[in-house]
Amino acid sequence: MGKKRRALVIGGSMSGLLAGIMLARRGWDVDIFERVEKELAGRGAGIVAQAELIARLNRLGLDTSDLGVVMTMRRILDKTGRTALTLACPQVLTAWERVYRVLRDAFAAEHYHRGNGLRAIEQSGEGVLAHFSDGSAIAADVLIGADGLRSTVRQQCAPEVVPLYAGYVAWRALLPESAIPPAIHSELFMDMTFCLPPGEQCLGYPVAGPDNELRAGQRRYNVVWYRPADEASELPALLTDAAGVAHAISIPPPLIRAEPIAAMRAAAERLLAPQFRAIVRLIDEPILQPIYDLESPRLAFGRVATIGDAAFVARPHVAAGVSKAADDAAALAQALDAEDVAAALRRFEAERLPENRKIIERARHLGAYLQATQTAEERARSARHSIPEAVLAETAVLDFLYA
Numbered sequence: 378m379g380k381k382r383r384a385l386v387i388g389g390s391m392s393g394l395l396a397g398i399m400l401a402r403r404g405w406d407v408d409i410f411e412r413v414e415k416e417l418a419g420r421g422a423g424i425v426a427q428a429e430l431i432a433r434l435n436r437l438g439l440d441t442s443d444l445g446v447v448m449t450m451r452r453i454l455d456k457t458g459r460t461a462l463t464l465a466c467p468q469v470l471t472a473w474e475r476v477y478r479v480l481r482d483a484f485a486a487e488h489y490h491r492g493n494g495l496r497a498i499e500q501s502g503e504g505v506l507a508h509f510s511d512g513s514a515i516a517a518d519v520l521i522g523a524d525g526l527r528s529t530v531r532q533q534c535a536p537e538v539v540p541l542y543a544g545y546v547a548w549r550a551l552l553p554e555s556a557i558p559p560a561i562h563s564e565l566f567m568d569m570t571f572c573l574p575p576g577e578q579c580l581g582y583p584v585a586g587p588d589n590e591l592r593a594g595q596r597r598y599n600v601v602w603y604r605p606a607d608e609a610s611e612l613p614a615l616l617t618d619a620a621g622v623a624h625a626i627s628i629p630p631p632l633i634r635a636e637p638i639a640a641m642r643a644a645a646e647r648l649l650a651p652q653f654r655a656i657v658r659l660i661d662e663p664i665l666q667p668i669y670d671l672e673s674p675r676l677a678f679g680r681v682a683t684i685g686d687a688a689f690v691a692r693p694h695v696a697a698g699v700s701k702a703a704d705d706a707a708a709l710a711q712a713l714d715a716e717d718v719a720a721a722l723r724r725f726e727a728e729r730l731p732e733n734r735k736i737i738e739r740a741r742h743l744g745a746y747l748q749a750t751q752t753a754e755e756r757a758r759s760a761r762h763s764i765p766e767a768v769l770a771e772t773a774v775l776d777f778l779y780a
Contacts, residue, residue, distance in 0.1 A: 381406050383517040384713075385507050387495045388524030390417055392685025392702035394480035396521050398437060399710035401484070409484065410509065412494030412524070422473035423551065423584040423599025425696040425773045430476075431469065433703045439479055443591055445471025446583040451569045453765050454650040464769040470569070472551070472584040472597065476699060495529045498681060505680040519718050520681045521709065523702075526671060527626065528687035534678040540626065540669035542608050543692055543741075544748030546615065547666040548641050549601045552659055554586065555594055561655050566598060571768060574648040576746060578603045578768065581656060600656050601693070603668070604644070605749040615665060630664050638663060668692050668744070672737050676729060677722035684709060689733040692740035696773035701736055705729055732778070739777055 384400050386393045389411030397407045411417065431441050448470050452463040481489070493513075498520060499506040505520045522530025531538060557566065569582040581600040585591055606612050616624045618632040645657040671690035676683050685702035712725040745751060746759035761767060 382519075383407075384519050384521060385410065385505070385515060385517040386521045386523055387507070387530050388522065388528070388685075388687065389413075389489060389491070390523070390525060390685075391477065391480065391699050392525075392687070392706060393521070393523035394477070394484055395703050395706035396523055396684060396709060397484050397488075398480065399706050400713065401488075402437065403710055403714065405713070408488045408490060408515070410490045410493050410495065410507075412492070412510070412529075414492035416491070417477060423582065423597070423601075424471055424473055424476065424699060426469040426471045426476065427696065427700045427775055428468075429775060430700040430703055433700075433707065434479065437483070439483055441479070443589075444479070445469040445475060445585055446567075446591065446596060448567060448569055448582060450567075451571070451769050453571045453573060453769060454652060456572075456574075456648070456650055458651040462765050462769060466569070466769075466774070468569075468773070470582050470584050470599075472586075472589070472599075475585040475589045478589055495524070498530070498533055500679045500681065518680065519713065519722070522681065522683040522687045523685050525686045526669065526690055528683065530681065531673065531683050531687050534681055534683070535673060535675060538671070538673050540671045540690065542612065543668040543670055543744060544608065544750060545603055545605045545668055545744070546612070547601050547603050547668060547693070549599070549664045549666060550660040550662075551584070552598045552600065552656065554583070554596045554598060556659055557598060558655065561652050565652050565656070569773075570652075571765075571772075572650045572653050573763075573765060573768060576605060577648065578747060579649055579653050580772070581653070598656070600653070600660075602641075602645075602649075602653075602657075603744075603747045604641075605747060606667075607749040611749070612667060616667070626669070627667060628665055630662050633663070633665055637665070668747075670737060670741065672734065675726065677719075677726040680718050680722070682709060682722045682725060684729075689737055691736045692744040694743035694772055695736055695740045695775065697736050697740075697775060697778065700775065701733065704732065735778060743771055 383406045386397045386409040389409045397409045401407045449467045451466045453461045455461045494510040497508040508514045572579040579602040584599045586595040586597050616628045673688045684705035709725045712721040715721040742758045745755040746763035
């Protein structure tokens with residue numbers, strides 16, 4: 378019997394757990410390191426559990442029977458609140474915490490390390506050495522960067538790759554089902570519902586409640602409103618808190634100034650359907666999410682690889698984030714069946730780069746009409762993808778990828 382090979386996974390969220398589980402199932406000795414001390418939580422994050430993701434989890438033997446809320450219908454409301462268009466589209470809608478908990482429970486707790494971030498990486502022909510914030514140094518055969526948009530692994534291996542602002546932001550929130558008035562609940566709750574002010578998009582749908590609760594009355598409503606915001610004149614003000622501190626990439630919800638929130642609420646009263654105006658009034662502490670693209674030209678760096686959002690971040694309209702992470706992890710685990718780690722990672726890169734680029738490009742097409750500024754090509758995309766029929770048929774659907 379040969380020596381058991383060791384993998385270090387940096388990042389303990391979805392992509393890190395998926396990679397850790399898949400490698401462990403193939404006989405690897407795997408440790409996951411998460412820099413955040415507390416248990417992770419996806420505040421404000423509702424997600425579509427794509428059929429491909431569910432199938433992947435099932436193949437791992439994980440129970441997906443109660444993964445989320447089953448929705449069958451999509452519709453668009455006009456500004457008066459009347460239904461302008463409908464489309465049957467069965468999907469499972471859930472919360473970030475629900476999928477995370479399924480994965481977290483499937484990975485050995487003693488090999489999941491919180492509060493210990495990566496500081497530096499050294500490589501040789503024999504292996505990789507990771508230096509951590511607690512002063513330790515751990516050797517392994519391979520190191521996997523699954524540490525998201527702000528990836529430390531990517532910054533060390535490809536510092537030139539940075540997030541690019543897409544030209545718009547999302548205001549979002551998760552509301553308790555019990556807080557929604559009955560009349561609004563009966564109209565909105567069990568569908569994916571859109572409202573399309575000119576150059577904007579607001580949508581809402583049901584997801585699992587706290588502690589992964591799926592009982593009626595205990596679920597939550599995920600609402601997202603995409604609005605243009607110019608990078609030079611508007612975004613800096615949105616990301617500056619009341620103390621005058623400018624935040625990079627994102628701003629914690631409690632620090633968002635009162636003025637942008639008030640402007641958002643006033644715009645809702647002018648632009649949204651009555652049902653969504655009522656929803657916005659229920660939001661106590663909205664979350665502001667600037668939308669970014671991240672596209673890496675490489676995924677393999679010797680014995681180091683990046684996966685998930687550490688490598689590619691697509692705009693949310695394709696709802697491919699977790700499915701993409703699962704496909705990355707599966708391709709990586711399969712490639713690493715080979716003895717030559719560096720060669721295996723190159724094969725992984727060759728397989729996954731085209732697929733990730735396809736997702737990024739599709740997301741850009743769907744979101745082009747939301748941008749504060751547009752090129753001539755983006756205006757052409759907008760003419761196709763912003764019409765109501767296209768929004769209903771294309772949002773959060775992966776037919777383009779798996780066809």
